[in-house]
Amino acid sequence: MTVPHPTGSTTYVDRVTLAVTDLDAVLAFYREVVGLAVLDRTSDRAVLGTDDRSLLVLEADPDADERPPRAAGLFHTAFLFPSRAALGDALHRIQASGDQLTGASDHRVSEALYLRDPEGNGVELYRDRPREEWPETDGRVEMDTLPLDTDALLADRAGAADASAPSETAVGHVHLEVTDLDDSEAFYVDGVGFDVRQRWADEALFVAADGYHHHVGLNTWNRRSDPVSGRGLVEISVVVPDEDAVDAARDRLAGIGARVDEDSDDSFLVSDPDGIRIRIRAD
Template sequence: MSPTTDATDRIDPAARIGRVTLAVSDLDAVIPFYRDVVGLRVRERDDGRAVLGTDAVGGTGGAPDGEDLLVLDAAPDAGPRPPDAAGLFHTAFLFPSRGALGDALSRVRDAGERLTGASDHRVSEALYLRDPEGNGVELYRDRPREEWPEADGEVQMDTLPLDVDSLLADRAGDADDAGDAAPADTAVGHVHLEVTDLDAAEAFYVDAAGFDVRQRWESAALFVAAGGYHHHVGLNTWNRRTAPASGTGLVEFEVMVPDGDGLEAIRGRLVDAGVEVHDGSDGFLAVAPDDVRVRFASA
């Protein structure tokens, strides 16, 4: 399936990922991971829900009062995600510098967490681990865009070994202990999903929602983005999932669009494509393939 090329059918280049919502069976077990290891702050908390994000911005690129990045909904009766179910591959937290990623690695080690991977993707450097309920997490930093390799209009990402000792040596050192806050400019850089059908996913995210294809990887993965980013949404069939998303794990994620006109254009394309859409006060919720919920909202 090929993406459309008419610029009026593309998502606004300033679109980005907003909050990610996860259903978890035990809030008290999961909150410390995202607070002490990732470095997020608990911004709201009650018996059934926790909202985590950043503190007020001391640099550039975020909201003056901080920003919500992750919502944890208590779902003690939901049951674990079935092994054949589609859903979250990982939530990727983007740090503003290599030093800040080094600090994150220091927090991982101080908290006694174990990395499941560490990769140089040519466009970024990334650390991988899992939260207490098995949800995939990526901690990464981007290289400058002028260093990203491209060919034939696509970014050329790869998976190469990452020198974690060098990364640790380059840590900024101002937030390197378990429980220290991540920088205010930390964001959710992308969401990576496991899907049952890559063509169906492309029809939703590219042909209807309007993201651009940034890389196809061995006919089993697709990376799409707005504004020339390497990817805002990753999609893969590596583990051959065969059932819709269910159980604990991903509830929904947000795509933030700068203005209402752009939001309405996306809604129109999704409706024309037969996608189930539910309107809300600040945007709309669309049901993507595999029953993944994507909330499009005005930034």
């Protein structure tokens, strides 16, 4: 039986894999600042998450080059917290750690904090507003980027005794920097099967399943022109309801000419137009 995801969807991003050069430093950030638990650890790999789910895999690659400035890849991994109080606790952890926010925004559908991990990977920590409060017109959501009152957010924190993120915390979405928005739309909408939820001119696209505001964000703001390379994003895992949904996604992606790299009955690995690896797997 499909277990409901915190985004309310049966198709969603459940886990992100990153290549890092300093495993200890990056692991400490996601444990102490984001609040994730270490679920498994070897000398060259760590799995982090909560009691309910694994959310992040860190793979040590000490020789990995920095991501080139023109390469496509990760804009941020967005961790969804179950309440405003839990997000306030996360802000308290950020301040206590000495890490600096790179942004704090009210998106009308959510409230979000932005920062970077020790190797420069973008991180968003956010909470959703109730879905009935989301502004929508003709089936499209109307997100915006407005200032967030961080003092008020901090005042509403739960004051949790430890630094752990709540067990309901999940990867809510992933936001990618791509080289061509039309090619990416064909892959993630026509191929993977997400719906367009909002379009910002010809520079950003937000796609999702089951009426969520977005499971994948795509942008060309920094004018990336080369395929993904260097350290950082390795793989994104997308869960679909069952093996029939895996088969349907495989057929759609084959129909648009996407390359399937690994294949089994209940999952497959495919590369998007920028070489970003997407694993489609059955719940």
